[in-house]
Amino acid sequence: MPESPPDLVDTKPAAKLFVLATRLLWRDWQGGELRLLFLALVMAVTSVTGIALFTDRLEKALLVESANMLAADRIVSGRGELPREVMTEGQARGLRNAETLSFTSMAFSDTGNMLVAAKAVTEEYPLRGDVIIADAPFVRGRPIQSGPPRGEVWLESRALPALGIEVGDTVYVGEAEFTVSNIIITEPDRAGGSMVDNAGPRLMLHMDDVAATNVVQLGSRISYRFLFAHDDIDELDAFESWFRDQEQWRGRFYIRDVRDESEEVSEALSRAESFLLLGSLSAVLLAGVAIALTAKRYSERHYDYVAILKTLGCTSTQISTIYLTIQLLLACIAVVVGCVLGWLVHQGILSLLQSLLLVELPAAGFEPYVIGTLTAFICLLAFALPPLLALRETPPLRVLRKDMSQQKIGANVPYVFGILGTIFLIYWYSQDLVLTSVLVASVAGIALFLSVVSYLFLRSSGSAGMKAGSAWMLAMTATRRRRSQNVLQVMVFSVTIMSLLVLTLLRTDLIDEWQAQLPQNTPNHFMMNITAGQIDGIEAFFAENGVESNAFYPLISARVTHVNGDVPNPRDEDEDGDGANTITGGAQLDEVDVDPQAAAALAGGDQAGADQQSAGNQLQSAGNQPQAAGNQQAAGNQSQAEGGTRVRGRLSRRQVTWADEVPPDNLITAGTWWGSEPEAGFVSVEEEYASWLGLEIGDRLEFEINRQQISAEVSSFRSVRWDNMQPNFFIIFSPGTIDHLAGTFLSTALMEREQKVLLNDLVRMFPTIVIIEIDALIEQIQSIIAQVTSAIELISILVLLCGALVLLSCVSASLDERFHENAILRTLGAGRKLILSSLLIEFAFIGLVAGCIATVGAEASLYYLQEEIFEQEFSFHYWVWFAGPVLGMIIISGLGMNATRKVVKTSPLNVLRQVV
Amino acid sequence: MPAADNGASHTMIETRNLVKSVDTSEGLLTILKGIDLRIAAGESVAIVGASGSGKSTLLGLMAGLDGATSGDILLDGHSLAEMDEEQRAILRGQLVGFVFQSFQLLPSLTALENVMLPIELKGDPDPRGKARQLLERVGLDERWHHYPNQLSGGEQQRVAIARAFATQARILFADEPTGNLDTATGGKIIDLLFDLNREFATTLVLVTHDERLAQRCDRIVNLVAGEIAGESSPNSITEGRDDRGQEAVNA
Incomplete structure (x- = not known):
């Protein structure tokens, strides 16, 4: 059949390749080839987006809530009457402002009297948060954003029985007479008040009425406060530094913001933030490892594929294009799914915390989604692309000779990219060069230690196993034969188990400490x-x-x-x-x-x-x-x-x-x-x-x-x-x-x-x-700590899921070879029982080694983390030294057995035919 | 681009002093020691020899799946030695079809999609129609939607043959096409292969241990330890094919 001479220029249109790529993607998806890789990507995006969304909103909310604790963004207070210039300056700078004045006084009714903590407020009070008032004492109140009007006072519930009055009755403060118009259930800055504010039940009145009482005179014990608020934090900071520059006030007048309000809360928050950061880093890293493992396996399973494509005339460039397209498509889908799941996760966290959150959370920005998306692509680039790109080097001769290996893929090349990608991700998340270098250095040290130890462990296993029964021997020789593969597996397993142990223990210690700090029965x-x-x-x-x-x-x-x-x-x-x-x-x-x-x-x-x-x-x-x-x-x-x-x-x-x-x-x-x-x-x-x-x-x-x-x-x-x-x-x-x-x-x-x-x-x-x-203060701290605790629990669960995914992909990665080998063993007459027990022993052994190494690594990391970052006392977790190895053994052998169950169920012929 | 005789009798494949050596742990091993072979267009040649004689290596080199250590191969006048793997891939897509002992179907594509693949890669129109037609031709039109693992060995090889002819390749390389099949099935596959070969006027080069298969070819080249040890022409009906291209020069 005559034909024009072939044109040696690549003529395949990009659209065809795209169609081919989508078809391969679809087919691989249906065949289950991509499931783990996809799951790993989704996991990375989900955890990062979910955590970012949650922390984003929580941070905003806590800022709002703590601002509410002050009823303002900045407060100026001090000895004696405050200089008016402060107020003038604040007003000139466009800050919203209010004044409060607290003093103790006797309140009288027709039937009784009591010492009250009086607080006079201007109309603008509160600048942040709500005053909660009610029509009757000891009931749930409603929010209002002002203090009482002139001529009226609001009293705290317990003052009413003490004075023997009801809402609508009259009280006297000094020389003035007031109508009790409402019950004050709480005010935003109640917990953060001064000594004067804690001396008795609250009586709140209008600032303009103070003069009429004639109780506030020179020498009276009075707490003056100027309150300021502005939506632009820069304006507030500028005002604060102006204030701090006034030498003449130093030591007499002070400016404070929300961060200063409660040491306990701010410490809990900063630790929680560290934990969340560590948690999301672990989640990303674990998902990254899962991506690397699954992508590597995917690539390995595609060598033949690529060889066939090449014999059919596909060029290396086209191969790369096809696989790049597949990965990008996959990543896009994973990003969409991950963002949705991430949103759901953060909604889940929120709904759990709903009862605890006193404020409506401000909506999150779009940054968390960007972070999630970028994570997916960075993970893909760093972990998945190298082995996939190596596919282009597949020699087409592989179609004739199975033993043709991937000569050009250096086994370590993918990891270089992975490591660089990891460092970049850590830095990007933490925005902290010191933390990044410390983390990278310690992980590198641990990895080196682990590889040496696990290599030695496995090397010694050969001679140890020879004397035992045949299943034992089979397992040990198998373990030894796949030494290099198993060293990698043990490393991955131990790093994963280690991360999980570290997070679990850290979480437990943090929560224990918090709960011990302010137990439910703390005297208030x-x-x-x-x-x-x-x-x-x-x-x-x-x-x-x-x-x-x-x-x-x-x-x-x-x-x-x-x-x-x-x-x-x-x-x-x-x-x-x-x-x-x-x-x-x-x-x-x-x-x-x-x-x-x-x-x-x-x-x-x-x-x-x-x-x-x-x-x-x-x-x-x-x-x-x-x-x-x-x-x-x-x-x-x-x-x-x-x-x-x-x-x-x-x-x-x-x-x-x-x-x-x-x-x-x-x-x-x-x-x-x-x-x-x-x-x-x-x-x-x-x-x-x-x-x-x-x-x-x-x-x-x-x-x-x-x-x-x-x-x-x-x-x-x-x-x-x-x-x-x-x-x-x-x-x-x-x-x-x-x-x-x-x-x-x-x-x-x-x-x-x-x-x-x-x-x-x-x-x-x-x-x-x-x-x-101090009951209000304690309650507030306890509720914030409870919120933070729940958040930490949820993050731990996410990280656990990531870890499980890594373990699963690692076991699957080793599956093909085992499959084939065991099929041959079975054709040679090995019974199911022998193969099963040999597999069990092999996995259990790997799990035991990984568990031991993980325990050592976890305790070492915990020591560092608790001493350096979380400022906690480190103490040995004795039970972990038992639980770590045992858990490693159970988890790995469980996962392994579950995954390889098919090995003994499928007929050897089928296995051999499929896996050739 | 070298001029090719535009006639049925021109040389389709030519190897010139082809040498292939590989590094092994025991030093340099020369698998092919200077092979000179000319195969005319439309001719069918069986390469036979003991295991390890280098016949699969020769096939791989002629198909451009691997690079030679020295010497050259001309496929339809194109010198493979001058091409890199990218260009060889394109040439394969244009000129060459394959049938393998282990079928080498893509497991994740259906029979139909497997046949469509080379057509799509080549960019020819109507891949689906052509593929359906070919599957019908090999007797699998009922099973086009099946996946390789749902097909028997013989059926898989039929799909592979359909795929090999899908782009109307002018050269077909077959590596032990009956090696994985029983005698009866192998016989049917041989018939199919030669029928299609005749229909499409393809140049067929196959490596085989199967005596029946070798006997169906125009020429049998016997390879011993990397050298051509002899040739024979089975008593087959050549249907008036020109014999000029059969002159093989023994080294």
């Missing part, structure tokens, strides 16, 4: 200024009413005057004045002036410790933390210059106590606690405070207490958990040392919401005691 009310004579009465009152009450701590103000006979010389703390100023509130003490006694108790006499943000903070440091004090010192260079004594005097005045036993959550870090028959004259010091003062065990300390000199020997150092919202002390004396000096007592109680009305009776029975209500 503090009672101070209790005299020794009142203790029995209070205990009886609580027992009668079913309230859980706690130990009574004696409380007395003391000042360190000499260390070993010398004037104390505290070390300078290397602290940033600004930061700590805001966080531990080293300085906002001046609003605290409730009552000289209570103030002394709270602020530790020197008033340096009264942390205005939360009464809890003040209490935990019944005398402030060294850092905060150090800041105070740093902030007030001037006073240091004037004379060291004054600074030291201020710094070392503390609320001290004495005790028989070590308080809960305290650990002796050096020296010994006094025994069951304690001697007088000893003192136990908090370790950081001790190191700040440069103390050593056996040092002699002299104190000035109630104008008397007391001397005591340092017998132990203690570590204290400052974040447990419980009374904590820097200095504890042994019993008998200072008992004779009159002091007051401090105690705590847990009162549920419905029990709060009991406070009225308590105050009536013991009018001198001061009650600090």
Whole structure:
């Protein structure tokens, strides 16, 4: 048949190739060839998109919610009346603004009276969040974005029975008369209020009515606040730096933002963010490994395919085009499916958290989808493309000679791309060069270690297995024969199991720690200024009413005057004045002036410790933390210059106590606690405070207490958990040392919401005691921690799924060879039982080795992560040393057996025909 | 491009002092030691020889599936030595069809799609119609939608033969086309192969151990240890084919 001479220019139109590629894609899809690869891609996109969407929205929400805690974006507060220029400047900069003024006052009705925490607000209040009000006491309220109008006040529920009034009745504050128009259930900045705000039930009134009451006069104990808000964070920052530049206000007026509000919350959040980052990184990495494995297997199964295509006249370029098209199509579908699933996952997380989230979450941006999409393509490029592109090198002669191997594909080439892609992804996610290099270096180290160890493990297995029965021998020789393949498998298995162990343990430790930090039964009310004579009465009152009450701590103000006979010389703390100023509130003490006694108790006499943000903070440091004090010192260079004594005097005045036993959550870090028959004259010091003062065990300390000199020997150092919202002390004396000096007592109680009305009776029975209500604060922290915990749980599940996928693809990758080999064994007369048990032993052995290595790796990584990033105490997880290997064995052999079940079910002839 | 005689009698395949060596662990192994062979258009040649005599290697080289160590091959006047793998692939697509011992159908395509594939790759019109026609011709029109693993060996080889003729290749290389089939099925396949070969006036080169198959060819080339040890012409009806191209020069 005559024909024109063939044209050696490539004439196949691109459209034909595309059609061919789609057809191959469809066929491979139907044949199940692409399922795992597709699943891996979808997994990568789903986890990244889901996590990104969730964190995006959660971050926005938490920002909003914490802004609500302040009722503003920035707050200016301080000693005495605030300079008007601050307000003028804020207004000039276009910031929304409001003013509040808190003071304690007596409120009177026709039938009763009580001490209330009054708060006057301007019309604009609150700038963020809602005030929740109701028509009747003790009911669920409705949100409103203002305070009471002129002439009206809103009262907190429990004030009504105490005053014997109802909504609509009249109350008197000072010289003014008001109508109680609403019940105030809560206000946004209730938990973040000052000392004054925690001194009794709230009475909220309009700012313009304050003058008429005539209770606020020079010298009154008043907390002034300017509130500012703006939607542009840059404007806020500019305003803040303007404020900080005003030298004349330094040490007297302070600006704060949401981040400073609660140390516990911000720490929980930053840890949660680290965890989420780590979780999503693990998910991407695991999905990447799954993609690499499945793509490699896919390529291997396509060598013949490509050889045939080549004999049919396909050029290498066309081969690449076809496979590139297939992968891109696959990636596009995976991106769409993954984004949808990711959206669903984040919706799932949200619906779980619905009850906990107090605010409507702001809509997420489109960035999470972009991130998910890019991840899919980067994963594909880094992990899947190299083996697929290697296909073009398939020699066509393979159609004639099966043994023609892929000579040109260096086994390591794909991994180079994978590693580079991984590094890029990590950097891209974390945006942190240090974290990236540390992670890359440690993973590389672990990989190297693992490969050496697993190689040695498998090498030794040969001789070990020879003496056993035949299934054992078969398995061991098989394991040894596929050594290089198995080393890779063990590596993949161990890295996967390791990641899962690390995340699971980290998650457990984090959640445990959080829950231990503020357990459900954390006391939420503090009672101070209790005299020794009142203790029995209070205990009886609580027992009668079913309230859980706690130990009574004696409380007395003391000042360190000499260390070993010398004037104390505290070390300078290397602290940033600004930061700590805001966080531990080293300085906002001046609003605290409730009552000289209570103030002394709270602020530790020197008033340096009264942390205005939360009464809890003040209490935990019944005398402030060294850092905060150090800041105070740093902030007030001037006073240091004037004379060291004054600074030291201020710094070392503390609320001290004495005790028989070590308080809960305290650990002796050096020296010994006094025994069951304690001697007088000893003192136990908090370790950081001790190191700040440069103390050593056996040092002699002299104190000035109630104008008397007391001397005591340092017998132990203690570590204290400052974040447990419980009374904590820097200095504890042994019993008998200072008992004779009159002091007051401090105690705590847990009162549920419905029990709060009991406070009225308590105050009536013991009018001198001061009650600090921190229930709102604790509740808020607990709810945020609960949210974060649920988020972490969900991320862990996602990562677990990714890990399962990797294990599955790794087992499948080794399947073809086993299939063929076992089919031959069966034709040679090996029974099902023999093959099954040999397979079981082989997989179990690989799983055991991987589990052991994973356990070691997990503990090592955890040590690093907890010490360096999560700032947790690392402790060995003994059960993991047993569970890791056993789990590895069970999981791998389970997956392996399930996947290779077909080997023994299909007839050998079929296997041999198909797999040739 | 070298001029080719435009007649039934021109040389379709020519090898010139063809040498193929491979590196092995025991040093350089020369598989083919200077093969000179001319095959005329329309001729059918069987290459026979013991296992390891180099006959499959020779087939692979002639089909352009692999590169020679030295020497040259001319396919319809095109020198393979001057081409890279890309160009050889295009030439294969234009000129060459294959039938393999192990059928080499793409397992994920149906019988019909397998036959359509080379037509699509070549860019010829109406791949579906042509493929259906060919499947009908090999007696599989009922089973066009079946996948290779749903077909018997004989049926798979029929599909392979249909695919080989799909682009109206002018040269057909067959590697043990009956090697995987029983005698009866193999016989039918041989008949089919030669019928189609005659119909399409293809040049057929096959490697085989099957004496019946070799006997059907115009010429039998006997390969021993990488050299042509002798040739014979079976007593077959050549239907007036010109014999000029059968002069094979023994090295």
